[in-house]
Amino acid sequence: MQNPNFNxxxxxxxxxxxxxxxxxxxxxxxxxxxxxxxxxxxANVKTLSPADLSDAxxxxxxxxxxxxxxxxxxxxxxxxxxxxxxxxWAGPTLTDSGGFQVFSLSNTRKVTEEGVEFRSxxxxxxxxxxxxxxxxxxxxxxxxxxxALDECPPFPAEYNDVERAVELTARWADRFMKSWRxxxxxxxxxxxxxxxxxxxxxxxxxxxxxxxxxxxxPPGFCIGGVSVGEPQEEMIKAASICCDVxxxxxxxxxxxxxxxxxxxxxxxxxxxxxxxxMPTRNGRNCQVFTSQGVVNLRNSRWSRDxxxxxxxxxxxxxxxxxxxxxxxxxxxGEILGMRLLSxxxxxxxxxxxxxxxxxxxxxxYNSWRRKIELDWETGT
Amino acid sequence: MQNPNFNxxxxxxxxxxxxxxxxxxxxxxxxxxxxxxxxxxxANVKTLSPADLSDAxxxxxxxxxxxxxxxxxxxxxxxxxxxxxxxxWAGPTLTDSGGFQVFSLSNTRKVTEEGVEFRSxxxxxxxxxxxxxxxxxxxxxxxxxxxALDECPPFPAEYNDVERAVELTARWADRFMKSWRxxxxxxxxxxxxxxxxxxxxxxxxxxxxxxxxxxxxPPGFCIGGVSVGEPQEEMIKAASICCDVxxxxxxxxxxxxxxxxxxxxxxxxxxxxxxxxMPTRNGRNCQVFTSQGVVNLRNSRWSRDxxxxxxxxxxxxxxxxxxxxxxxxxxxGEILGMRLLSxxxxxxxxxxxxxxxxxxxxxxYNSWRRKIELDWETGT
Numbered sequence: 001m002q003n004p005n006f007n008x009x010x011x012x013x014x015x016x017x018x019x020x021x022x023x024x025x026x027x028x029x030x031x032x033x034x035x036x037x038x039x040x041x042x043a044n045v046k047t048l049s050p051a052d053l054s055d056a057x058x059x060x061x062x063x064x065x066x067x068x069x070x071x072x073x074x075x076x077x078x079x080x081x082x083x084x085x086x087x088x089w090a091g092p093t094l095t096d097s098g099g100f101q102v103f104s105l106s107n108t109r110k111v112t113e114e115g116v117e118f119r120s121x122x123x124x125x126x127x128x129x130x131x132x133x134x135x136x137x138x139x140x141x142x143x144x145x146x147x148a149l150d151e152c153p154p155f156p157a158e159y160n161d162v163e164r165a166v167e168l169t170a171r172w173a174d175r176f177m178k179s180w181r182x183x184x185x186x187x188x189x190x191x192x193x194x195x196x197x198x199x200x201x202x203x204x205x206x207x208x209x210x211x212x213x214x215x216x217x218p219p220g221f222c223i224g225g226v227s228v229g230e231p232q233e234e235m236i237k238a239a240s241i242c243c244d245v246x247x248x249x250x251x252x253x254x255x256x257x258x259x260x261x262x263x264x265x266x267x268x269x270x271x272x273x274x275x276x277x278m279p280t281r282n283g284r285n286c287q288v289f290t291s292q293g294v295v296n297l298r299n300s301r302w303s304r305d306x307x308x309x310x311x312x313x314x315x316x317x318x319x320x321x322x323x324x325x326x327x328x329x330x331x332x333g334e335i336l337g338m339r340l341l342s343x344x345x346x347x348x349x350x351x352x353x354x355x356x357x358x359x360x361x362x363x364x365y366n367s368w369r370r371k372i373e374l375d376w377e378t379g380t
Numbered sequence: 381m382q383n384p385n386f387n388x389x390x391x392x393x394x395x396x397x398x399x400x401x402x403x404x405x406x407x408x409x410x411x412x413x414x415x416x417x418x419x420x421x422x423a424n425v426k427t428l429s430p431a432d433l434s435d436a437x438x439x440x441x442x443x444x445x446x447x448x449x450x451x452x453x454x455x456x457x458x459x460x461x462x463x464x465x466x467x468x469w470a471g472p473t474l475t476d477s478g479g480f481q482v483f484s485l486s487n488t489r490k491v492t493e494e495g496v497e498f499r500s501x502x503x504x505x506x507x508x509x510x511x512x513x514x515x516x517x518x519x520x521x522x523x524x525x526x527x528a529l530d531e532c533p534p535f536p537a538e539y540n541d542v543e544r545a546v547e548l549t550a551r552w553a554d555r556f557m558k559s560w561r562x563x564x565x566x567x568x569x570x571x572x573x574x575x576x577x578x579x580x581x582x583x584x585x586x587x588x589x590x591x592x593x594x595x596x597x598p599p600g601f602c603i604g605g606v607s608v609g610e611p612q613e614e615m616i617k618a619a620s621i622c623c624d625v626x627x628x629x630x631x632x633x634x635x636x637x638x639x640x641x642x643x644x645x646x647x648x649x650x651x652x653x654x655x656x657x658m659p660t661r662n663g664r665n666c667q668v669f670t671s672q673g674v675v676n677l678r679n680s681r682w683s684r685d686x687x688x689x690x691x692x693x694x695x696x697x698x699x700x701x702x703x704x705x706x707x708x709x710x711x712x713g714e715i716l717g718m719r720l721l722s723x724x725x726x727x728x729x730x731x732x733x734x735x736x737x738x739x740x741x742x743x744x745y746n747s748w749r750r751k752i753e754l755d756w757e758t759g760t
Contacts, residue, residue, distance in 0.1 A: 042708075042712050042714060043705070043708065044709060044714055044716045046714065046715060046716065047715045047716060047719070048716065049696070049700075049716065049719075049720070050700065051696065051700075071708060071711070071712050072683065072704070072707075072708040076683060076684060076704060076708070079684060079686070079704075080686065080702060080704060080705070086702075086704070086705055087705065088700040088701050088705065303452065303456060304456060304459060306459070306460065316429070316431065320429075320430065320431075320468040321468050322460060322466075324452070324456060324459075324460060324466070325423070325460070325466055325467065325468065327452075328422075328423065328451060328452040328456070329424060331451070332422050332451050334422060334424055334426065335426060335427045335715055335718065335719070336424045336426070336427060336428065336429065338715065339427070339429075339715070339719065340429070
């Protein structure tokens with residue numbers, strides 16, 4: 001029997017690739033897949049309002065447990081009624097475990113069987129993350145989907161180190177699921193647990209990790225240990241190996257990925273969900289993604305150009321302003337520029353996954369992908 | 381006969397003060413007065429989009445000739461079809477002369493009969509502002525209302541220095557009007573010239589300056605040489621002296637003013653138009669104006685407060701977010717916080733002048749003002 005609070009329906013599979021189109025049913029609403037999730041690290045997608053996110057056709061927003069635990073603190077999010085209510089976003093949310101930040105931000109950390117101890121980047125205070133404490137933080141934050149604590153090795157990493165991380169992540173996942181199963185039923189609102197597959201660039205470890213996680217039968221899976229510096233082909237290979245052996249009927253989230261090319265390759269490999277800071281971070285740095293390729297708004301070639309940024313885009317930025325004006329905001333460092341370009345980039349990413357979904361539903365994903373990527377390369 | 385392109389209609393005068401309510405008819409639309417004009421120094425009101433300005437019920441936006449001359453350059457604004465089109469704002473605009481910036485930003489400047497020579501704060505280049513070159517810049521920028529070059533003495537300043545500035549400003553105004561009368565008819569769209577009254581805190585100089593400017597019969601007047609560090613009572617006294625002798629039927633703009641209290645006092649003195657960076661600058665610094673007084677969002681007293689910022693406000697910020705969330709954005713320095721608080725402050729200023737206008741139309745301005753100022757003092 002399907003869970004009435006959370007389930008995943010595959011509507012169509014592409015005949016030319018492993019891509020699939022589906023719907024994720026969550027307590028805060030339905031999400032079409034494949035989907036891109038804007039990153040709202042500190043309970044806001046940088047520079048953008050919830051109304052902007054709706055205008056950009058965002059369906060779900062990601063929050064970060066590591067950061068929210070410190071600012072504003074999980075109690076304050078909980079008192080507000082959870083992440084969605086706190087940030088004024090009516091749709092679904094997902095929190096990652098903060099594990100990636102523990103392993104990427106904190107220089108001093110001690111990994112034990114119990115968990116990981118580290119110093120906060122905010123105030124240097126000593127923090128303990130265990131599968132159980134992280135679950136507690138995520139329950140207080142109250143997102144629709146929550147991710148288990150994992151150990152994320154860097155790239156490159158030795159086989160033995162990655163194997164150790166795979167095994168530890170499996171034991172942590174088991175503990176996370178036990179606590180989750182005990183406590184989830186007592187909550188007013190359901191939260192779907194996602195377990196993280198590790199294994200780096202080692203195919204056998206990826207497969208082993210998938211098997212370990214699948215045994216625990218979670219509502220969803222994340223593919224972790226990517227976007228840590230490995231070449232794109234390694235990342236897509238890892239995603240592909242995982243997707244090949246992951247249970248078909250469960251959603252798959254490729255953590256922290258990526259460029260528009262990465263996302264199209266991930267979809268082809270069978271990934272359903274993506275998140276990345278790239279559209280907002282690059283937007284704040286005046287680099288935008290368009291149907292004709294990447295554009296740097298600081299470039300003086302745009303100073304007198306009266307055309308819109310992207311004629312194929314329907315976002316507020318493209319409907320309202322000229323390249324000349326956006327260039328002016330970019331070179332003067334005006335906040336409005338960061339905001340308008342972030343809005344465009346988020347809209348671009350959401351439009352991209354929407355178009356990918358249409359192509360899957362028409363079962364011509366690969367030919368659609370070749371065409372759109374050709375436009376990016378030959379456009380500007 | 382009234383100018384069909386630009387005229388000012390007084391609808392009602394308050395019986396308890398010198399306040400007046402009117403309508404300013406401009407080529408880009410009508411503006412109810414008294415009005416507050418958000419400052420869009422570099423062709424944008426910092427952090428806010430034109431759609432935000434419309435939501436805040438802004439009617440007119442101010443641009444700055446000193447800054448626009450450098451970024452993006454007046455030719456680029458001109459090529460875009462003028463300031464309104466360049467910045468995506470459909471309503472009326474006004475440019476100040478940049479004189480205030482010459483006298484406040486540039487340390488090295490040389491004032492001569494011809495004009496003022498100074499070094500740009502942007503690149504140190506030598507720039508000449510004369511009544512005629514400033515007119516040229518403002519014609520290229522293409523706002524509906526343009527302000528003549530004046531000499532703005534600091535506060536405090538000796539009588540003789542202020543007198544010299546009054547006389548020079550009068551001769552510059554005469555030259556500005558001559559050039560304007562010669563060239564304005566050749567333009568596709570009409571621009572209304574505003575002359576600036578100087579005189580500092582010296583009543584006789586203020587009156588003399590008004591007489592000099594009134595003789596030149598411009599479409600509108602600015603009261604300048606205020607907001608330069610003088611006490612509030614001196615500023616209001618200067619505005620009041622000017623309004624008493626300015627031609628009744630012409631609009632009056634009090635340059636660079638001010639706090640909500642200043643604006644209410646200015647309206648009482650008979651001022652029709654105000655501009656100030658305060659609502660956006662303070663918004664970026666997390667200080668907001670509310671119906672219950674000034675609030676600093678960084679204060680930890682708001683960290684768990686689920687109420688909205690201002691229950692009497694209908695702006696997007698107040699409709700959507702809690703004080704707790706706004707406090708979180710404030711202490712983490714998120715751009716979205718600067719933006720939401722700027723939007724609220726601009727909405728507050730626009731709502732304030734709208735309410736003032738209603739009170740004038742009901743001829744009970746002074747009792748309305750006493751009540752609203754009491755709320756500010758006793759509220760929080």
